[in-house]
Amino acid sequence: xxxxxxxxxxxxxxxxxxxxxxxxxxxxxxxxxxxxxxxxxxxxxxxxxxxxxxxxxxxxxxxxxxxxxxxxxxxxxxxxxxxxxxxxxxxxxxxxxxxxxxxxxxxxxxxxxxxxxxxxxxxxxxxxxxxxxxxxxxxxxxxxxxxxxxxxxxxxxxxxxxxxxxxxxxxxxxxxxxxxxxxxxxxxxxxxxxxxxxxxxxxxxxxxxxxxxxxxxxxxxxxxxxxxxxxxxxxxxxxxxxxxxxxxxxxxxxxxxxxxxxxxxxxxxxxxxxxxxxxxx
DNA sequence: CCTGAAACCTGTCTGC
DNA sequence: TGCAGACAGGTTTCAG
Numbered sequence: 001x002x003x004x005x006x007x008x009x010x011x012x013x014x015x016x017x018x019x020x021x022x023x024x025x026x027x028x029x030x031x032x033x034x035x036x037x038x039x040x041x042x043x044x045x046x047x048x049x050x051x052x053x054x055x056x057x058x059x060x061x062x063x064x065x066x067x068x069x070x071x072x073x074x075x076x077x078x079x080x081x082x083x084x085x086x087x088x089x090x091x092x093x094x095x096x097x098x099x100x101x102x103x104x105x106x107x108x109x110x111x112x113x114x115x116x117x118x119x120x121x122x123x124x125x126x127x128x129x130x131x132x133x134x135x136x137x138x139x140x141x142x143x144x145x146x147x148x149x150x151x152x153x154x155x156x157x158x159x160x161x162x163x164x165x166x167x168x169x170x171x172x173x174x175x176x177x178x179x180x181x182x183x184x185x186x187x188x189x190x191x192x193x194x195x196x197x198x199x200x201x202x203x204x205x206x207x208x209x210x211x212x213x214x215x216x217x218x219x220x221x222x223x224x225x226x227x228x229x230x231x232x233x234x235x236x237x238x239x240x241x242x243x244x245x246x247x248x249x250x251x252x253x254x255x256x257x258x259x260x261x262x263x264x265x266x267x268x269x270x271x272x273x274x275x276x277x278x279x280x281x
Numbered sequence: 282c283c284t285g286a287a288a289c290c291t292g293t294c295t296g297c
Numbered sequence: 298t299g300c301a302g303a304c305a306g307g308t309t310t311c312a313g
Contacts, residue, residue, distance in 0.1 A: 003306060038289090065307080081307045083291080104291085123290045125307065164283065173308085180306055229306065230293075266285075268304080
């Protein structure tokens with residue numbers, strides 16, 4: 001499911017309330033139930049359950065597609081991968097019975113507030129880490145695209161360093177953090193760049209346009225609470241703004257040419273062959 | 282260094 | 298109706 005805008009939407013809901021649940025800031029963890037052991041990447045199950053108990057949620061953050069719960073002495077990192085989602089809900093029914101986990105719940109973290117955080121993940125690709133130093137997991141990530149620190153020059157230098165196709169490069173989280181298949185296709189279309197264009201052939205002007213396109217698309221995605229596709233993600237309406245993603249055969253909104261699809265790096269890739277020509281030099 | 286394929290999983294949709 | 302196959306918002310690992 002989630003790329004940067006969907007993860008940001010979830011993070012804001014944990015912080016401020018929303019998506020059906022109250023904020024979890026300042027809540028104290030009472031315990032945890034691991035329903036699918038492989039969801040826990042680090043540490044072992046016993047250490048995890050012991051260490052997380054009685055820690056307070058000081059703040060909630062995001063880095064790329066990672067969700068960060070900053071606890072008293074440690075950080076809980078969560079990555080939703082393809083089909084993960086979080087719910088904040090009551091642990092008990094009105095007659096004080098513990099509510100059963102929902103289908104595909106993989107981890108339940110209960111708070112002393114009688115609420116719990118459910119990590120739900122149909123495809124079981126999602127992972128959580130409880131670590132002392134988050135940089136051990138997040139250290140390799142590229143820049144945050146919406147940060148003030150992130151400049152066109154910075155993007156240009158990274159693209160110049162590589163001769164890879166631009167689409168797989170933008171999906172590489174060590175190059176730039178947070179883009180996934182949807183927002184990469186949308187960014188490249190907005191910037192009029194072919195997904196197979198070799199990154200170091202892009203002129204600085206084009207990279208400036210791409211930089212602006214990436215930020216525009218991500219900000220619009222956040223403004224609409226992300227995109228809901230198929231059965232996976234709750235809320236979000238950015239799917240109604242798609243310019244090319246999943247619009248194969250439909251007319252380009254700019255020139256009317258049918259949107260084409262090809263496979264790049266094993267990922268479906270949607271683009272307008274007229275607006276996004278491959279420039280061979 | 283780069284690309285492509287496979288693996289990790291379950292569910293949905295399409296076409297025969 | 299049933300079933301095989303393709304495909305899905307991500308990442309890692311391995312072969313060439």
